Amino acid sequence: MIPMTIDFKIKLKDALCCNDQDFLELHKNKYDINHRFADENNDSLLQYSIKNSETEVYKYLLSRGADLFIKNDLGEMILHSVIYSNKIERLDYLFQTYPSLTKIINDTNIEGITPILFSIIFEQKAFFDRFLQMGADIHLGEKEDVTPLHMACLIKFPDPKDNFEIVRTLVESGASVRLKTKNGHYPLTLAINNDFMDIAEYLFRIMYD
Template sequence: MITTQKITEGDIIKALQKGDVAFFQAHQIDGDYRIVNPEFDGDTLFLSSLADSNSELYLYFLEQGANLFSPNSLGENALHSIAFSKDSQRLKHILKANLSCIEMLNNTAISGETPLHYSILFENMGYFDALIELGAEVNCTDNEGCSPLHLACMIKLDDEKDNLHIVKTLLERGANPLLKTKLGNYPLALAINNDLYRVAKLLWEYQIANKDISLKDS
């Protein structure tokens, strides 16, 4: 980082939140600057701006050659960050900048969650579809044994049609409904417990129609 005057991290954070490209140009601060403030979980400026739905600053950092593969202190990479933004189009910009970023598709955060997990957790439907099309692993489980299918049965979205879409898509891509969490919960049980009755019906009918499915299929 090169600068001609004394600035503080507080100044940098303010400029980040304002999306002030001129500030970063003037002080020659690049997207790889790692924010010390613990509230940012070790994000670089690039990761933080990428996760902010109100910011386009990440595009500037992309142009400046930001490191796209550097995770934060939670182990979240650029593909995790996009989930926070609710803007699935950001994935196209990342892959255009470096197609090798697809190698992070199934990388896990410290919690064991992949970008696909995050797309469901943060209700980013367009991003979920995009990750599925790229070939995201559907039977990956986090540290609690939760697969994306478990999350889709655990989180009641505003419209149950979205839960149905996620569950149907995951099943079509080979998600195993017989996987249990570390607490012993099946997706079907979670759907019932969360009053997702149409999802529960879909899972029940799928399991009846696919009686030969087993844990070995995951």
């Protein structure tokens, strides 16, 4: 590990946030490419930068061999981190450039949350669609057995149509409408409790028709 002063760590963060690739290249011998920020849940440089929608230096870090498979203290890896950016093109870049990432598409954080479930929590339908397309397991729930189908009946997207589309897509892809959470909630119950009446009607038909 390359020792760094507090002042240099601040400058390094600034360079990542400000898209200052020149600084990163000029001082590349002064920091470890897989350095972690202790005050950012031990995010690696790559994780920290790919979360930030205002910078593109994550590509530079990748070109220098940054580790794609590091997890931070929350158990989040690159496929979780990229969701924070709200930029689906970043996920597409990762899958196109590093197809081996499909091997960790169902990796969970410390709460048992997979990237596809994470995408619903953060109201990112484009990410949800891409993870599904790339083979994500839609049946995996987190520690409380909340699956993507349950979560789509809990989290209200800015456009309510997205909730319905996700629910329908999950059901048509084989998600069980009869799975309960550890608290005993069916997706139908959650939809009713959260005033998703179109979803509730749809799930009711699936369960009882």
